[in-house]
Amino acid sequence: MTRRMKLLIAAGIGIAVIAGTKAYAFQADAAGQLRGSGLVGEQADGYLGLVSGSAPANVRAQMESINIQRRAAYTQLASTRGATIEEVAAATACQIFAGRVAPNQYYRLTDGVWRRRNGSEPVPRPGHCG
Amino acid sequence: MERITATLLAAALAAGLSGCVSVAAPERPIEINLNITIRQEVVVRLQRDAQELIQNNPGVF
Numbered sequence A: 001m002t003r004r005m006k007l008l009i010a011a012g013i014g015i016a017v018i019a020g021t022k023a024y025a026f027q028a029d030a031a032g033q034l035r036g037s038g039l040v041g042e043q044a045d046g047y048l049g050l051v052s053g054s055a056p057a058n059v060r061a062q063m064e065s066i067n068i069q070r071r072a073a074y075t076q077l078a079s080t081r082g083a084t085i086e087e088v089a090a091a092t093a094c095q096i097f098a099g100r101v102a103p104n105q106y107y108r109l110t111d112g113v114w115r116r117r118n119g120s121e122p123v124p125r126p127g128h129c130g
Numbered sequence B: 001m002e003r004i005t006a007t008l009l010a011a012a013l014a015a016g017l018s019g020c021v022s023v024a025a026p027e028r029p030i031e032i033n034l035n036i037t038i039r040q041e042v043v044v045r046l047q048r049d050a051q052e053l054i055q056n057n058p059g060v061f
Helices: A003-026 A030-037 A057-081 A085-099 B002-023 B028-045 B047-056
Strands: A040-043 A048-050 A106-108 A114-116
Touching: A030 A040, A030 A048, A030 A057, A040 A085, A048 A057, A057 A085, A057 B047, A085 B028, A085 B047, B028 B047
Parallel strands: A040 A106
Antiparallel strands: A040 A048, A106 A114
């Protein structure tokens, strides 16, 4: 990776963080609203994913915006903990699966299958959570 | 003299061999397995940090 590329990535993350802060000012629970729509669910990799391929463009855009903010947050934590971004993301997925997926919302484990949380049944945790 | 030559030869051979080992690219499957082993530990160790990350970023999680 060249120095220029690194700078570009750093700038991109910076912009994403600023954009994320701005978005937060308008939508306090953007991720929860997306999950509640049933079009977007939580994945074992620590990011949101599209449950159905036919989601409207604005839903996709919101999802991508949140995923960029997540990646920025994961990147920051990874650098201070000597872990990879993927490790931080996977660790966060454990917490998301344990506490953020509400009844009837969707989640996807490493098998790639979307499942809907049935009532108040607990959401299974991804295998890497230990 | 013969002994010295033999020693030198052995040394050169060893240097050559170690050179081969260090230059050769690590095989990918081994690298991946290593990462998985580390991953599990790190993921478990990061749980508290992950919880704080979620709490400090409302709307993102």
